[in-house]
Amino acid sequence: MQAAMDEDATTGNSRAAETFDPDLIHAIFKLVWRRRAEKGSGGNEDIDVEPALETSRRNRSTTANASALKVSCELLRIFVAEAIQRSAFIAEAEDATVIEPTHLERVLPQLLLDF
Numbered sequence: 001m002q003a004a005m006d007e008d009a010t011t012g013n014s015r016a017a018e019t020f021d022p023d024l025i026h027a028i029f030k031l032v033w034r035r036r037a038e039k040g041s042g043g044n045e046d047i048d049v050e051p052a053l054e055t056s057r058r059n060r061s062t063t064a065n066a067s068a069l070k071v072s073c074e075l076l077r078i079f080v081a082e083a084i085q086r087s088a089f090i091a092e093a094e095d096a097t098v099i100e101p102t103h104l105e106r107v108l109p110q111l112l113l114d115f
Contacts, residue, residue: 019077022069029072083111 086107087099096103 020073022066022073025072025076026069029069079111079115082114083107086111 083104084099087103090103090106091097091099094103
């Protein structure tokens with residue numbers, strides 16, 4: 001029993017270190033923001049909240065708060081972990097030893113609805 005608890009504690013500590021690199025996520029965000037800025041206002045985005053009058057699309061910051069990046073990394077980590085867990089459950093039900101792309105395809109619709 002103690003060995004299992006020690007293993008859980010070790011796994012918990014390693015999970016904290018196993019997250020996406022905030023610099024990588026920031027680079028992805030900047031790429032998306034840059035592409036949207038290049039498209040201009042031609043896109044049909046359904047936005048419920050209007051930005052402040054003094055903030056135009058071209059003047060919006062392309063930087064991200066460190067806390068926002070940290071939360072984004074954690075959300076992405078949880079999403080990927082959940083996708084793997086659900087895919088593994090399907091693979092196990094089919095007596096497969098490897099998670100195949102078809103397993104992920106089967107769980108992805110419900111996973112996206114849950115997130």
